[in-house]
Amino acid sequence: MERLQKVIAKSGITSRRKAEKMIVDGLIEVNGKVVTELGSKVTDQDEVKVEGVPIEKEKLLYFLFYKPRGVITSVSDDKHRKTVTDYFEEYEERLYPVGRLDYDTSGILIMTNDGDFTNLLLHPSHQINKEYIVKTDGIPSKEKLQLFKKGIRSEGDILKAKQVKVMSTEHKKNTAIIKIVLHQGKNRQIRRMFEAIGTPVRKLKREQFGFLTLDSLNAGEHRELTPQEVAELKKLAK
Template sequence: MPVTCKNCDADRCQAPVTQTKGDGLKLRLQKYLAMAGVASRRASEELIKRGKVTVNGQIVTVLGTKVDPQKDKVYVDKKPVHVREKFLYLLLYKPSSFITSVKDPQNRPTIMELIPEIRERVFPVGRLDLDTEGLLLLTNDGKLAYRLTHPKYKVNKRYLVETKGVPSFSKLKQLEEGVPLEDGMTYPAEVKLLKASRNKNRAVLEIEIHEGRKRQVKRMFNHIGFPVTKLKRTHLSFLNLEGLKKGQYRNLTDDEIQKLKEKVELGSEM
Protein backbone atom coordinates (compact mmCIF):
# COMPACT_ATOMS: atom_id res chain seq x y z
CA MET A 1 0.00 0.00 0.00
CA PRO A 2 1.49 3.38 -0.95
CA VAL A 3 2.65 5.62 1.86
CA THR A 4 4.09 9.12 1.87
CA CYS A 5 7.72 9.72 2.71
CA LYS A 6 8.47 11.93 5.71
CA ASN A 7 12.05 12.68 4.71
CA CYS A 8 11.48 15.51 2.25
CA ASP A 9 9.62 18.77 1.78
CA ALA A 10 5.91 18.29 1.12
CA ASP A 11 5.91 20.71 -1.80
CA ARG A 12 8.73 18.87 -3.54
CA CYS A 13 8.20 15.15 -2.98
CA GLN A 14 4.82 13.48 -2.70
CA ALA A 15 5.43 10.46 -4.90
CA PRO A 16 4.47 7.20 -3.19
CA VAL A 17 7.04 4.77 -1.91
CA THR A 18 6.69 1.03 -1.51
CA GLN A 19 8.38 -1.62 0.52
CA THR A 20 8.36 -5.26 -0.42
CA LYS A 21 8.91 -8.02 2.06
CA GLY A 22 12.62 -8.69 2.51
CA ASP A 23 13.67 -5.56 0.59
CA GLY A 24 14.65 -2.11 1.72
CA LEU A 25 12.58 0.99 1.22
CA LYS A 26 12.14 1.67 -2.51
CA LEU A 27 11.63 5.17 -3.86
CA ARG A 28 10.54 6.51 -7.20
CA LEU A 29 13.67 7.65 -9.00
CA GLN A 30 12.57 11.28 -9.33
CA LYS A 31 11.79 11.34 -5.60
CA TYR A 32 15.22 9.91 -4.80
CA LEU A 33 16.92 12.60 -6.90
CA ALA A 34 14.91 15.34 -5.19
CA MET A 35 15.75 13.98 -1.74
CA ALA A 36 19.44 13.97 -2.70
CA GLY A 37 19.21 17.65 -3.62
CA VAL A 38 19.88 17.14 -7.32
CA ALA A 39 16.80 19.10 -8.40
CA SER A 40 13.11 19.50 -7.66
CA ARG A 41 10.92 16.51 -8.40
CA ARG A 42 9.68 17.96 -11.69
CA ALA A 43 13.17 18.96 -12.78
CA SER A 44 14.37 15.46 -11.86
CA GLU A 45 11.68 14.02 -14.13
CA GLU A 46 13.12 16.06 -17.00
CA LEU A 47 16.62 14.75 -16.27
CA ILE A 48 15.29 11.20 -16.43
CA LYS A 49 13.43 11.81 -19.71
CA ARG A 50 16.60 13.27 -21.26
CA GLY A 51 18.61 10.16 -20.42
CA LYS A 52 20.85 11.90 -17.91
CA VAL A 53 20.27 9.32 -15.16
CA THR A 54 21.70 5.81 -14.83
CA VAL A 55 20.83 3.12 -12.30
CA ASN A 56 23.39 0.35 -11.84
CA GLY A 57 25.05 1.36 -15.09
CA GLN A 58 21.86 1.42 -17.19
CA ILE A 59 20.27 4.58 -18.58
CA VAL A 60 16.75 4.98 -17.19
CA THR A 61 14.14 7.09 -18.99
CA VAL A 62 10.95 5.63 -17.51
CA LEU A 63 9.36 7.83 -14.85
CA GLY A 64 8.30 5.94 -11.75
CA THR A 65 11.24 3.53 -11.85
CA LYS A 66 11.92 2.51 -8.25
CA VAL A 67 15.34 2.35 -6.61
CA ASP A 68 16.60 0.98 -3.32
CA PRO A 69 18.83 3.64 -1.68
CA GLN A 70 20.68 0.89 0.19
CA LYS A 71 21.58 -1.16 -2.88
CA ASP A 72 21.23 0.70 -6.18
CA LYS A 73 23.93 2.95 -7.65
CA VAL A 74 22.45 6.11 -9.12
CA TYR A 75 24.38 8.58 -11.29
CA VAL A 76 23.39 11.89 -12.91
CA ASP A 77 25.69 13.05 -15.71
CA LYS A 78 28.17 10.38 -14.56
CA LYS A 79 28.27 11.78 -11.01
CA PRO A 80 27.16 9.58 -8.08
CA VAL A 81 24.04 10.59 -6.19
CA HIS A 82 23.54 9.80 -2.50
CA VAL A 83 20.75 10.54 -0.07
CA ARG A 84 22.02 11.33 3.39
CA GLU A 85 20.30 8.96 5.78
CA LYS A 86 17.94 10.51 8.27
CA PHE A 87 18.76 9.27 11.75
CA LEU A 88 15.95 8.15 14.01
CA TYR A 89 16.15 7.75 17.78
CA LEU A 90 13.26 5.88 19.43
CA LEU A 91 12.74 5.12 23.10
CA LEU A 92 10.61 1.98 23.49
CA TYR A 93 9.00 0.48 26.59
CA LYS A 94 9.57 -3.16 25.70
CA PRO A 95 7.12 -5.62 27.25
CA SER A 96 8.24 -9.11 28.19
CA SER A 97 7.54 -11.86 25.61
CA PHE A 98 9.01 -9.78 22.75
CA ILE A 99 12.36 -10.70 21.20
CA THR A 100 14.96 -7.92 20.97
CA SER A 101 15.65 -8.60 17.33
CA VAL A 102 14.66 -7.40 13.89
CA LYS A 103 13.69 -10.94 12.83
CA ASP A 104 13.21 -14.23 14.65
CA PRO A 105 13.65 -17.60 12.86
CA GLN A 106 11.14 -19.15 15.28
CA ASN A 107 8.52 -16.53 14.35
CA ARG A 108 8.18 -15.25 17.90
CA PRO A 109 6.99 -11.65 18.38
CA THR A 110 9.81 -9.13 17.89
CA ILE A 111 10.16 -5.53 18.99
CA MET A 112 9.68 -4.46 15.36
CA GLU A 113 6.01 -5.39 15.67
CA LEU A 114 5.70 -2.60 18.24
CA ILE A 115 6.78 0.07 15.72
CA PRO A 116 4.91 -0.95 12.52
CA GLU A 117 4.62 2.61 11.20
CA ILE A 118 8.40 3.16 11.26
CA ARG A 119 9.62 2.50 7.72
CA GLU A 120 13.28 3.37 8.25
CA ARG A 121 15.63 0.60 9.25
CA VAL A 122 16.39 0.86 12.95
CA PHE A 123 18.07 -1.58 15.29
CA PRO A 124 18.18 -2.01 19.07
CA VAL A 125 21.00 -0.53 21.13
CA GLY A 126 21.91 -3.49 23.31
CA ARG A 127 19.48 -6.24 24.20
CA LEU A 128 16.79 -7.15 26.68
CA ASP A 129 15.97 -10.83 27.18
CA LEU A 130 12.63 -12.27 26.15
CA ASP A 131 11.36 -12.21 29.74
CA THR A 132 12.85 -8.78 30.53
CA GLU A 133 10.89 -5.57 30.09
CA GLY A 134 11.78 -1.92 30.12
CA LEU A 135 13.66 0.81 28.31
CA LEU A 136 15.13 0.00 24.92
CA LEU A 137 16.67 2.50 22.53
CA LEU A 138 16.36 1.93 18.78
CA THR A 139 18.24 3.89 16.13
CA ASN A 140 19.93 3.77 12.74
CA ASP A 141 22.82 5.90 14.03
CA GLY A 142 25.53 3.26 14.15
CA LYS A 143 28.24 5.47 15.60
CA LEU A 144 26.13 6.52 18.59
CA ALA A 145 24.85 2.98 19.14
CA TYR A 146 28.41 1.63 19.19
CA ARG A 147 29.57 4.13 21.77
CA LEU A 148 26.53 3.71 24.00
CA THR A 149 27.32 0.00 24.31
CA HIS A 150 31.12 0.28 24.53
CA PRO A 151 32.53 -0.25 28.06
CA LYS A 152 34.95 2.65 27.55
CA TYR A 153 32.14 5.20 27.89
CA LYS A 154 30.59 3.60 31.00
CA VAL A 155 27.01 4.53 30.12
CA ASN A 156 24.90 3.70 33.16
CA LYS A 157 21.90 1.38 32.99
CA ARG A 158 19.50 1.04 35.91
CA TYR A 159 17.27 -1.95 36.61
CA LEU A 160 14.56 -3.06 39.00
CA VAL A 161 15.31 -6.61 40.06
CA GLU A 162 13.14 -9.15 41.84
CA THR A 163 15.04 -12.09 43.32
CA LYS A 164 14.23 -15.44 44.79
CA GLY A 165 15.41 -15.05 48.35
CA VAL A 166 16.67 -11.99 50.21
CA PRO A 167 20.37 -11.21 49.69
CA SER A 168 22.34 -10.16 52.74
CA PHE A 169 24.23 -6.89 52.74
CA SER A 170 27.48 -8.81 52.47
CA LYS A 171 26.21 -10.40 49.26
CA LEU A 172 25.18 -7.02 47.88
CA LYS A 173 28.63 -5.71 48.79
CA GLN A 174 30.08 -8.24 46.37
CA LEU A 175 28.03 -6.75 43.55
CA GLU A 176 29.15 -3.27 44.53
CA GLU A 177 32.80 -4.30 44.36
CA GLY A 178 32.51 -6.42 41.21
CA VAL A 179 32.08 -10.15 40.78
CA PRO A 180 33.95 -12.65 38.61
CA LEU A 181 31.94 -13.93 35.65
CA GLU A 182 33.08 -16.28 32.90
CA ASP A 183 33.92 -13.28 30.72
CA GLY A 184 35.82 -11.40 33.44
CA MET A 185 35.26 -9.21 36.48
CA THR A 186 32.34 -6.82 36.39
CA TYR A 187 32.75 -3.13 37.07
CA PRO A 188 31.55 -1.97 40.49
CA ALA A 189 27.76 -1.59 40.61
CA GLU A 190 25.43 0.52 42.73
CA VAL A 191 22.82 -1.57 44.55
CA LYS A 192 19.86 -0.64 46.76
CA LEU A 193 17.55 -3.02 48.61
CA LEU A 194 14.04 -1.58 48.15
CA LYS A 195 11.82 -4.32 49.60
CA ALA A 196 12.43 -7.57 51.41
CA SER A 197 9.96 -10.29 52.40
CA ARG A 198 11.44 -13.32 54.09
CA ASN A 199 7.95 -14.82 54.40
CA LYS A 200 7.54 -14.69 50.62
CA ASN A 201 11.22 -15.43 50.08
CA ARG A 202 11.67 -12.53 47.68
CA ALA A 203 13.34 -9.14 47.43
CA VAL A 204 13.11 -6.11 45.16
CA LEU A 205 16.32 -4.23 44.44
CA GLU A 206 17.66 -1.50 42.21
CA ILE A 207 21.00 -1.99 40.50
CA GLU A 208 22.95 0.37 38.28
CA ILE A 209 25.73 -0.96 36.06
CA HIS A 210 28.09 0.75 33.63
CA GLU A 211 28.64 -1.95 31.04
CA GLY A 212 26.38 -4.12 28.92
CA ARG A 213 27.42 -7.74 28.79
CA LYS A 214 24.98 -10.43 27.72
CA ARG A 215 22.50 -11.25 30.51
CA GLN A 216 24.85 -9.46 32.91
CA VAL A 217 22.43 -8.57 35.71
CA LYS A 218 21.02 -12.10 35.86
CA ARG A 219 24.49 -13.61 35.90
CA MET A 220 25.64 -11.26 38.65
CA PHE A 221 22.76 -12.26 40.92
CA ASN A 222 23.22 -15.93 40.05
CA HIS A 223 26.82 -15.58 41.15
CA ILE A 224 25.80 -14.49 44.65
CA GLY A 225 23.16 -17.23 44.83
CA PHE A 226 19.94 -15.25 44.32
CA PRO A 227 18.39 -15.90 40.91
CA VAL A 228 16.41 -13.15 39.21
CA THR A 229 12.68 -13.81 38.86
CA LYS A 230 11.75 -10.47 37.29
CA LEU A 231 13.83 -7.79 35.58
CA LYS A 232 13.01 -4.34 34.25
CA ARG A 233 15.36 -1.72 32.82
CA THR A 234 14.21 1.70 34.01
CA HIS A 235 17.01 4.00 32.85
CA LEU A 236 19.64 4.34 30.14
CA SER A 237 21.87 7.22 31.19
CA PHE A 238 19.42 10.09 31.88
CA LEU A 239 16.60 8.53 29.80
CA ASN A 240 13.67 6.91 31.59
CA LEU A 241 10.21 5.48 30.89
CA GLU A 242 8.19 8.43 32.13
CA GLY A 243 4.99 8.90 30.14
CA LEU A 244 5.16 5.53 28.38
CA LYS A 245 3.08 2.40 28.84
CA LYS A 246 4.25 -1.08 27.89
CA GLY A 247 4.54 -1.38 24.13
CA GLN A 248 4.61 2.38 23.55
CA TYR A 249 7.51 4.42 22.19
CA ARG A 250 8.45 8.01 21.49
CA ASN A 251 11.06 9.92 19.54
CA LEU A 252 13.93 11.44 21.46
CA THR A 253 14.00 15.22 21.52
CA ASP A 254 16.85 17.14 19.92
CA ASP A 255 18.11 18.05 23.40
CA GLU A 256 18.11 14.40 24.46
CA ILE A 257 19.99 13.36 21.33
CA GLN A 258 22.59 16.08 21.87
CA LYS A 259 22.99 15.16 25.53
CA LEU A 260 23.45 11.47 24.68
CA LYS A 261 26.12 12.36 22.14
CA GLU A 262 27.93 14.50 24.68
CA LYS A 263 27.90 11.56 27.10
CA VAL A 264 29.90 9.50 24.61
CA GLU A 265 32.08 12.31 23.26
CA LEU A 266 30.10 12.97 20.08
CA GLY A 267 28.84 16.32 21.30
CA SER A 268 29.70 18.32 18.19
CA GLU A 269 27.99 15.94 15.77
CA MET A 270 24.33 16.75 15.10
Protein backbone atom coordinates in the same frame (compact mmCIF):
# COMPACT_ATOMS: atom_id res chain seq x y z
CA MET B 1 30.72 14.90 8.70
CA GLU B 2 30.81 11.27 7.58
CA ARG B 3 33.04 9.29 5.28
CA LEU B 4 31.70 9.24 1.74
CA GLN B 5 31.62 5.43 1.45
CA LYS B 6 29.61 5.21 4.67
CA VAL B 7 27.01 7.70 3.42
CA ILE B 8 26.65 5.71 0.19
CA ALA B 9 26.26 2.43 2.10
CA LYS B 10 23.65 3.92 4.45
CA SER B 11 21.57 4.92 1.43
CA GLY B 12 21.13 1.20 0.67
CA ILE B 13 22.61 1.38 -2.84
CA THR B 14 25.54 -0.92 -2.12
CA SER B 15 27.87 -2.15 0.61
CA ARG B 16 30.59 0.04 2.07
CA ARG B 17 33.32 -2.07 0.49
CA LYS B 18 31.77 -1.78 -2.98
CA ALA B 19 31.23 1.93 -2.40
CA GLU B 20 34.97 2.31 -1.77
CA LYS B 21 35.73 0.65 -5.12
CA MET B 22 33.24 2.92 -6.87
CA ILE B 23 34.98 5.97 -5.37
CA VAL B 24 38.39 4.78 -6.56
CA ASP B 25 36.92 4.03 -10.01
CA GLY B 26 35.69 7.63 -10.30
CA LEU B 27 31.97 6.79 -10.26
CA ILE B 28 31.04 9.12 -7.39
CA GLU B 29 30.38 12.86 -7.55
CA VAL B 30 30.04 15.29 -4.67
CA ASN B 31 28.48 18.64 -5.53
CA GLY B 32 29.15 18.03 -9.21
CA LYS B 33 32.82 17.04 -8.84
CA VAL B 34 34.24 13.52 -9.14
CA VAL B 35 35.81 12.34 -5.88
CA THR B 36 38.33 9.50 -5.89
CA GLU B 37 39.88 9.81 -2.41
CA LEU B 38 38.65 7.24 0.15
CA GLY B 39 39.23 9.61 3.06
CA SER B 40 36.76 12.16 1.71
CA LYS B 41 33.97 13.28 4.04
CA VAL B 42 30.61 14.88 3.34
CA THR B 43 27.87 16.64 5.27
CA ASP B 44 24.07 16.34 5.08
CA GLN B 45 24.04 19.39 2.80
CA ASP B 46 26.35 17.89 0.15
CA GLU B 47 24.80 16.34 -2.96
CA VAL B 48 26.21 12.87 -3.63
CA LYS B 49 25.67 11.13 -6.97
CA VAL B 50 26.42 7.50 -7.78
CA GLU B 51 26.96 7.05 -11.51
CA GLY B 52 25.09 10.31 -12.08
CA VAL B 53 22.10 9.44 -9.85
CA PRO B 54 21.61 11.39 -6.58
CA ILE B 55 21.37 9.18 -3.51
CA GLU B 56 18.50 9.47 -1.07
CA LYS B 57 19.83 9.94 2.43
CA GLU B 58 17.93 8.11 5.11
CA LYS B 59 16.53 10.34 7.83
CA LEU B 60 18.14 9.61 11.19
CA LEU B 61 15.60 8.55 13.80
CA TYR B 62 15.91 8.07 17.56
CA PHE B 63 13.27 6.46 19.76
CA LEU B 64 12.78 5.63 23.42
CA PHE B 65 10.96 2.28 23.56
CA TYR B 66 9.37 0.48 26.52
CA LYS B 67 10.25 -3.11 25.67
CA PRO B 68 7.76 -5.62 27.06
CA ARG B 69 8.73 -9.01 28.49
CA GLY B 70 8.60 -11.86 26.00
CA VAL B 71 10.05 -9.86 23.10
CA ILE B 72 13.37 -10.52 21.33
CA THR B 73 15.86 -7.64 21.12
CA SER B 74 16.69 -8.30 17.48
CA VAL B 75 15.62 -7.27 14.00
CA SER B 76 14.46 -10.85 13.24
CA ASP B 77 14.05 -14.24 14.91
CA ASP B 78 14.33 -17.68 13.31
CA LYS B 79 11.80 -19.04 15.84
CA HIS B 80 9.22 -16.47 14.70
CA ARG B 81 8.96 -14.84 18.11
CA LYS B 82 7.96 -11.19 18.41
CA THR B 83 10.90 -8.79 18.01
CA VAL B 84 11.39 -5.14 18.97
CA THR B 85 11.27 -4.09 15.30
CA ASP B 86 7.69 -5.41 15.06
CA TYR B 87 6.67 -2.32 17.06
CA PHE B 88 8.13 0.02 14.41
CA GLU B 89 6.63 -1.37 11.21
CA GLU B 90 5.14 2.00 10.26
CA TYR B 91 8.64 3.39 9.61
CA GLU B 92 10.43 2.80 6.31
CA GLU B 93 13.84 3.40 7.90
CA ARG B 94 15.82 0.35 9.04
CA LEU B 95 15.70 0.70 12.80
CA TYR B 96 17.65 -1.48 15.22
CA PRO B 97 18.18 -1.60 19.01
CA VAL B 98 21.05 0.06 20.87
CA GLY B 99 22.33 -2.83 22.95
CA ARG B 100 19.92 -5.47 24.14
CA LEU B 101 17.51 -6.56 26.84
CA ASP B 102 16.90 -10.26 27.52
CA TYR B 103 13.71 -11.94 26.30
CA ASP B 104 12.24 -11.91 29.83
CA THR B 105 13.49 -8.41 30.71
CA SER B 106 11.37 -5.30 30.21
CA GLY B 107 12.15 -1.61 30.22
CA ILE B 108 14.02 1.15 28.40
CA LEU B 109 15.53 0.42 25.01
CA ILE B 110 16.75 2.96 22.45
CA MET B 111 15.96 2.30 18.79
CA THR B 112 17.72 4.12 15.95
CA ASN B 113 19.19 3.87 12.45
CA ASP B 114 22.28 5.90 13.39
CA GLY B 115 25.28 3.55 13.56
CA ASP B 116 27.70 6.14 14.90
CA PHE B 117 25.27 7.03 17.68
CA THR B 118 24.90 3.33 18.55
CA ASN B 119 28.65 2.74 18.67
CA LEU B 120 29.13 5.84 20.80
CA LEU B 121 26.61 4.72 23.42
CA LEU B 122 27.85 1.12 23.52
CA HIS B 123 31.60 1.76 23.63
CA PRO B 124 33.03 0.23 26.86
CA SER B 125 34.93 3.42 27.70
CA HIS B 126 31.70 5.48 27.73
CA GLN B 127 30.25 4.72 31.14
CA ILE B 128 26.56 5.54 30.98
CA ASN B 129 24.48 4.61 34.01
CA LYS B 130 21.82 1.97 33.39
CA GLU B 131 19.44 1.49 36.32
CA TYR B 132 17.49 -1.72 36.89
CA ILE B 133 14.88 -2.91 39.39
CA VAL B 134 15.23 -6.58 40.30
CA LYS B 135 12.79 -8.87 42.10
CA THR B 136 14.64 -11.87 43.53
CA ASP B 137 13.71 -15.35 44.73
CA GLY B 138 15.29 -15.16 48.15
CA ILE B 139 16.67 -12.27 50.16
CA PRO B 140 20.42 -11.78 49.60
CA SER B 141 22.60 -10.54 52.46
CA LYS B 142 24.26 -7.13 52.32
CA GLU B 143 27.62 -8.88 52.34
CA LYS B 144 26.78 -10.83 49.19
CA LEU B 145 25.43 -7.77 47.43
CA GLN B 146 28.62 -5.86 48.20
CA LEU B 147 30.46 -8.47 46.13
CA PHE B 148 28.81 -6.92 43.07
CA LYS B 149 30.87 -3.76 43.51
CA LYS B 150 34.11 -5.73 43.76
CA GLY B 151 33.20 -7.93 40.81
CA ILE B 152 31.68 -11.37 40.32
CA ARG B 153 33.51 -13.88 38.12
CA SER B 154 31.16 -15.62 35.70
CA GLU B 155 31.93 -17.56 32.52
CA GLY B 156 35.28 -15.82 32.14
CA ASP B 157 33.87 -12.32 32.73
CA ILE B 158 34.23 -10.02 35.74
CA LEU B 159 30.75 -8.60 36.27
CA LYS B 160 30.51 -5.42 38.32
CA ALA B 161 27.83 -3.04 39.53
CA LYS B 162 28.32 0.65 40.23
CA GLN B 163 25.53 0.75 42.82
CA VAL B 164 23.30 -1.79 44.55
CA LYS B 165 20.58 -1.07 47.10
CA VAL B 166 17.83 -3.14 48.73
CA MET B 167 14.58 -1.22 48.28
CA SER B 168 12.28 -3.61 50.17
CA THR B 169 11.96 -7.20 51.38
CA GLU B 170 9.02 -9.54 51.95
CA HIS B 171 10.04 -12.27 54.36
CA LYS B 172 6.80 -14.28 54.09
CA LYS B 173 7.26 -14.68 50.33
CA ASN B 174 11.07 -14.68 50.65
CA THR B 175 11.54 -12.02 47.97
CA ALA B 176 13.41 -8.73 47.69
CA ILE B 177 13.22 -5.65 45.46
CA ILE B 178 16.72 -4.37 44.63
CA LYS B 179 17.95 -1.40 42.62
CA ILE B 180 21.18 -1.99 40.72
CA VAL B 181 23.12 0.44 38.51
CA LEU B 182 25.50 -0.84 35.82
CA HIS B 183 28.03 0.62 33.44
CA GLN B 184 28.75 -2.70 31.77
CA GLY B 185 26.37 -4.44 29.39
CA LYS B 186 27.37 -8.11 29.34
CA ASN B 187 24.96 -10.77 28.14
CA ARG B 188 22.45 -11.66 30.91
CA GLN B 189 24.71 -9.78 33.32
CA ILE B 190 22.31 -9.15 36.19
CA ARG B 191 20.82 -12.64 36.08
CA ARG B 192 24.31 -14.15 36.11
CA MET B 193 25.37 -11.97 39.04
CA PHE B 194 22.41 -12.95 41.19
CA GLU B 195 22.72 -16.60 40.20
CA ALA B 196 26.34 -16.46 41.38
CA ILE B 197 25.26 -15.49 44.92
CA GLY B 198 22.44 -18.06 45.02
CA THR B 199 19.52 -15.63 44.61
CA PRO B 200 17.85 -16.09 41.20
CA VAL B 201 16.08 -13.22 39.47
CA ARG B 202 12.31 -13.53 39.29
CA LYS B 203 11.63 -10.27 37.46
CA LEU B 204 13.87 -7.64 35.87
CA LYS B 205 13.17 -4.19 34.46
CA ARG B 206 15.48 -1.45 33.17
CA GLU B 207 14.00 1.80 34.45
CA GLN B 208 16.64 4.33 33.43
CA PHE B 209 19.27 4.83 30.72
CA GLY B 210 21.46 7.82 31.54
CA PHE B 211 18.95 10.60 32.25
CA LEU B 212 16.14 8.91 30.29
CA THR B 213 13.21 7.30 32.12
CA LEU B 214 10.09 5.54 30.92
CA ASP B 215 8.00 8.65 31.65
CA SER B 216 4.34 7.82 31.03
CA LEU B 217 4.98 5.08 28.46
CA ASN B 218 3.25 1.73 28.76
CA ALA B 219 4.85 -1.54 27.71
CA GLY B 220 5.07 -1.71 23.91
CA GLU B 221 4.87 2.07 23.44
CA HIS B 222 7.57 4.42 22.15
CA ARG B 223 8.25 8.10 21.64
CA GLU B 224 10.75 9.96 19.51
CA LEU B 225 13.72 11.43 21.35
CA THR B 226 14.04 15.20 21.08
CA PRO B 227 17.11 16.72 19.38
CA GLN B 228 18.13 18.01 22.81
CA GLU B 229 17.95 14.50 24.29
CA VAL B 230 20.02 13.05 21.45
CA ALA B 231 22.63 15.79 21.88
CA GLU B 232 22.70 15.21 25.65
CA LEU B 233 23.20 11.45 25.19
CA LYS B 234 26.14 12.09 22.85
CA LYS B 235 27.61 14.52 25.35
CA LEU B 236 27.10 12.03 28.18
CA ALA B 237 28.84 9.26 26.23
CA LYS B 238 31.81 11.45 25.37
